[in-house]
Amino acid sequence: MDTKRLAGKNILITGAAQGMGAANAVHFAAQGANICLGDLDVDLAQNVADEINASGNGKAIAVKMDVTKREDNAAAVAATVDAFGMINIGLFNAGVNKPRFFMDIDEENWDMIMTVNTKAMWLGMQETARQMIAQGPQEHVYKLINVGSIASRKPLVDVTVYCTSKYGCLALTHCGAVGLAEHNITVNGYAPGVVVTPLWEQLDKDLVEIGFKERAGQAYEDIVNNELVIKRVSYPTDVQGTAAFLASHDSDYMTGQMIHIDGGWCIQ
Numbered sequence: 001m002d003t004k005r006l007a008g009k010n011i012l013i014t015g016a017a018q019g020m021g022a023a024n025a026v027h028f029a030a031q032g033a034n035i036c037l038g039d040l041d042v043d044l045a046q047n048v049a050d051e052i053n054a055s056g057n058g059k060a061i062a063v064k065m066d067v068t069k070r071e072d073n074a075a076a077v078a079a080t081v082d083a084f085g086m087i088n089i090g091l092f093n094a095g096v097n098k099p100r101f102f103m104d105i106d107e108e109n110w111d112m113i114m115t116v117n118t119k120a121m122w123l124g125m126q127e128t129a130r131q132m133i134a135q136g137p138q139e140h141v142y143k144l145i146n147v148g149s150i151a152s153r154k155p156l157v158d159v160t161v162y163c164t165s166k167y168g169c170l171a172l173t174h175c176g177a178v179g180l181a182e183h184n185i186t187v188n189g190y191a192p193g194v195v196v197t198p199l200w201e202q203l204d205k206d207l208v209e210i211g212f213k214e215r216a217g218q219a220y221e222d223i224v225n226n227e228l229v230i231k232r233v234s235y236p237t238d239v240q241g242t243a244a245f246l247a248s249h250d251s252d253y254m255t256g257q258m259i260h261i262d263g264g265w266c267i268q
């Protein structure tokens, strides 16, 4: 395998301070990419950038951004171009969750999740594509990569708004693919299941708080036992290969696809 298959690619990753975003940043850099790590928590993102720069693989910068703000998306794209010359790839990874049963959803829960997971993905895609279009045709294909979820395809009783937001990510992947193809931009995504990250650690606690589970750790066990084909939870390292494939020229003839990396949950 070509271990430097992202050499010379300049990639903006949102929500890159921790979890899967950080893991993908490190993995992409190891394959030669230059990374702009965007996050609300710029100190944590800077730590990941420092780790990448110390490794001698690729280069990295960290920028403070709130993905829900158009100007922050535009500024993160501009920072990527300033640092590396152009932008080739955008990975829209920032996401949040807060479980509620259907009748307990309120406007605050709806707006918070929909704004970060769906509206901000649209803003990031649009501001990144705007720069790609301005850069003009290149030999390589420009790529936008959206992070969906098992919740992009399955109605889960405890996270209606999260499902709605992630079905929206699937729609943005389909609509972006048809809307941006004329500019040599593909749009694909990947959809994890249960990945042990700070997001899921908090979700595990919240599921006890809303009374869906009785004790910490039970949600993980129930999903492994009842939902997954591959009988284990996953880790950020489990998504890195697929994410890198979608960023690489190996996926040039794909668009509008959302690949599930969920231990087989989506077929159960």
Ligand SMILES: NC(=O)c1ccc[n+]([C@@H]2O[C@H](COP(=O)([O-])OP(=O)(O)OC[C@H]3O[C@@H](n4cnc5c(N)ncnc54)[C@H](O)[C@@H]3O)[C@@H](O)[C@H]2O)c1
Pocket: 014, 015, 016, 017, 018, 019, 020, 021, 038, 039, 040, 041, 065, 066, 067, 068, 093, 094, 095, 096, 116, 147, 148, 149, 150, 191, 192, 193, 194, 195, 196, 197, 198, 199, 200
């Ligand atoms: N962990 C899972 O099991 C799982 C499963 C399926 C999908 N996902 C999705 O994968 C993506 C990454 O999840 P994770 O588990 O690594 O999460 P995480 O909580 O570990 O990391 C998410 C990052 O996004 C950042 N962020 C949140 N809101 C932001 C905002 N408004 N502006 C900028 N940055 C912001 C956070 O600061 C954090 O660094 C999310 O889209 C999530 O919905 C996660």
